[in-house]
Amino acid sequence: MASETTHDVAHTAMTLIDQLPVLQILIPLVAAPLLVLLGTKRLSWAITFIASVLAFAVSIALLWLVKDGGFISYELGGWAPPLGIEYRVDAANAFVLLLISGISTVILPFAYTSVRAEIAERHHTLFYSCYLLCLTGLLGVVITGDAFNVFVFLEISSLSTYALIATGAGKNKRALTAAYDYLVMGTIGATFFVIGLGFLYMATGTLNMADIAERIADQGANRTIQAAFAFIIVGMGLKAAIYPLHLWLPNAYTYAPSAVTVFLAATATKAAIYVILRFSFSVFQPEFMFETLTFEYLVLPLALLAMFAASFIAIFQTDLKRLLAYSSLAQIGYMLLGIALMNETGITAAIVHLFNHGITKAVLFMGVGAIVLRTGSSFLYRIQGMGRVMPVTAAAMVVGGLSLIGVPGTAGFISKWVLVQGALEKGWWPIAVLIVLSSLLAVIYVWRMVEILYLSSPVVGADKREAPLTMTIPMVIMAGACVYFGFATDITIGASTTAAQGLLGGTTGMIEVIETATQAGH
Amino acid sequence: MDFDFIIGHLNYWLFIVLMMTGLYIVIAKGNLVKKIVGLNIFQTAVFMFYISIGKVENGTAPIFPMDMNVDPSVAYSNPLPHVLILTAIVVGIATTSLGLALVVRIHEAFGTIEEDDLLKIERDMATREYELHGSAMGGRA
Numbered sequence: 001m002a003s004e005t006t007h008d009v010a011h012t013a014m015t016l017i018d019q020l021p022v023l024q025i026l027i028p029l030v031a032a033p034l035l036v037l038l039g040t041k042r043l044s045w046a047i048t049f050i051a052s053v054l055a056f057a058v059s060i061a062l063l064w065l066v067k068d069g070g071f072i073s074y075e076l077g078g079w080a081p082p083l084g085i086e087y088r089v090d091a092a093n094a095f096v097l098l099l100i101s102g103i104s105t106v107i108l109p110f111a112y113t114s115v116r117a118e119i120a121e122r123h124h125t126l127f128y129s130c131y132l133l134c135l136t137g138l139l140g141v142v143i144t145g146d147a148f149n150v151f152v153f154l155e156i157s158s159l160s161t162y163a164l165i166a167t168g169a170g171k172n173k174r175a176l177t178a179a180y181d182y183l184v185m186g187t188i189g190a191t192f193f194v195i196g197l198g199f200l201y202m203a204t205g206t207l208n209m210a211d212i213a214e215r216i217a218d219q220g221a222n223r224t225i226q227a228a229f230a231f232i233i234v235g236m237g238l239k240a241a242i243y244p245l246h247l248w249l250p251n252a253y254t255y256a257p258s259a260v261t262v263f264l265a266a267t268a269t270k271a272a273i274y275v276i277l278r279f280s281f282s283v284f285q286p287e288f289m290f291e292t293l294t295f296e297y298l299v300l301p302l303a304l305l306a307m308f309a310a311s312f313i314a315i316f317q318t319d320l321k322r323l324l325a326y327s328s329l330a331q332i333g334y335m336l337l338g339i340a341l342m343n344e345t346g347i348t349a350a351i352v353h354l355f356n357h358g359i360t361k362a363v364l365f366m367g368v369g370a371i372v373l374r375t376g377s378s379f380l381y382r383i384q385g386m387g388r389v390m391p392v393t394a395a396a397m398v399v400g401g402l403s404l405i406g407v408p409g410t411a412g413f414i415s416k417w418v419l420v421q422g423a424l425e426k427g428w429w430p431i432a433v434l435i436v437l438s439s440l441l442a443v444i445y446v447w448r449m450v451e452i453l454y455l456s457s458p459v460v461g462a463d464k465r466e467a468p469l470t471m472t473i474p475m476v477i478m479a480g481a482c483v484y485f486g487f488a489t490d491i492t493i494g495a496s497t498t499a500a501q502g503l504l505g506g507t508t509g510m511i512e513v514i515e516t517a518t519q520a521g522h
Numbered sequence: 523m524d525f526d527f528i529i530g531h532l533n534y535w536l537f538i539v540l541m542m543t544g545l546y547i548v549i550a551k552g553n554l555v556k557k558i559v560g561l562n563i564f565q566t567a568v569f570m571f572y573i574s575i576g577k578v579e580n581g582t583a584p585i586f587p588m589d590m591n592v593d594p595s596v597a598y599s600n601p602l603p604h605v606l607i608l609t610a611i612v613v614g615i616a617t618t619s620l621g622l623a624l625v626v627r628i629h630e631a632f633g634t635i636e637e638d639d640l641l642k643i644e645r646d647m648a649t650r651e652y653e654l655h656g657s658a659m660g661g662r663a
Contacts, residue, residue, distance in 0.1 A: 148606055155613045162620055173631040180624045187561055187617050194568055202575050318655045381658035
């Protein structure tokens, strides 16, 4: 079989477009060790930025190719799936790829200043190397069509994340215990995920997601598949910080360096939510009774609990970073709620919110990072009145805050609107009411942030200057995106609807957009 | 559930026992190094699970003869789970080493690796921060 495949490849001209899926992963993966080998501190940021821009360009091209509902199947090393590893790009993951690589590209200029202020210079090369590995892992988790490959990329991103969080130790030693806690819980989560994959392999004898889905549909639900589902949801739930499994998140976000917090808050949990979506709808059959029951009686109440409890805890925080971390937990609740609705509108809402919350939290955490640069702390009493001396930063944060609440005209409104529609479509109007009520809690903590920033005089000892341009420009871009996606919904809702249809319908009815070289030969 | 079933699935029972032992150590032990050891036992249990899946009844080691004259009547065990577990072992080693490195750094920074002491130190730090915050904000918070 191998010889047959190579024979085909030799006779077909490969173009760059054929290789896009693998380039998405290869660019950051190759750049990471390159940084360490070159070992120059000045070049390390530049190489990271270039790699990130290239990855962003690739993901734009990929989304462009699949936005009308097709998919791309890339055979790694020319080995045809289901035996070989397959990268499968459709609207759902192309959209998440765009979010991850886009966020990474926009926040890197911000990271340049922030990292120089918060991390010892001798660690910079290794820091950016870890950053690139984390980016590789997250992109890999999202792009791959092979179930075990998800685990491998998940661990690449997790291991580098633990190291990135621990680099916050220079400022606050609690970063070390936060990283340790995350390491223990993250490893338990990943191991649960592997056990789930083991059960899936036991039941189906294959690791290719599309192939697993076909075979599960043939044999129907049984105890092994139920066990697999339980392990995978709990394992990924730990990574996505579903409400009772969230204990690692507040400390990790609070004590990590600002740049790392921005990146993690905007991308890491989103990749995990994507995996839950992909496994729930493209691998397992959503029609299975046990899956419907799990979502209706377990995930839905937990999502509602997260929306209220986490927002409520956020109100009483004394540290702005921790306040936003709890708000992230609440927002993950909205995404889970969308998934738990199990209809097309609900899943569309989950994917749109995944994107919109990513850009919203990026603005807010970047704002905090800029304030930390000037005041040295994110404690509310230390940042009082900083909105008056940092007008651009504070204005961007207010836009982000409005988007967090879901005020019309911002991205956050769009996703909550679709979510409410999804709940009403299902006839669950009390849920729609609860969505609105929990947004009111967001009003309280966002107002607290605004009050601290504007309605008091600046503390003595703070550096009373606006943040440098490298920080304000990414913030303004992201805040602009929050407003832009609040009006121009074609891209977000369009891609998300196609994605939701693809997730619910499976790839069986889809057209393959690119004939890869091996298939062209047949 | 008869005797044969229980004996026939011995490796699966052991997998569950090992897994629970590991998980219990991670949760119950206060020493950070012991937690890492527990995590290792937990992961090793999964390796055992995967290798059990790969076993085919009456199957032999999946090695083809040198002359590639494969006898179709010979059953081979499935080698794929073993390969997967090789990857998982590598991941496990990386996790262990990173975890232990963090423990070393925690010991340098806090002077202890006992969870109770660490929690106490962190609680004291948090209390001091709250007091500072409370007085700065006019005693309200």
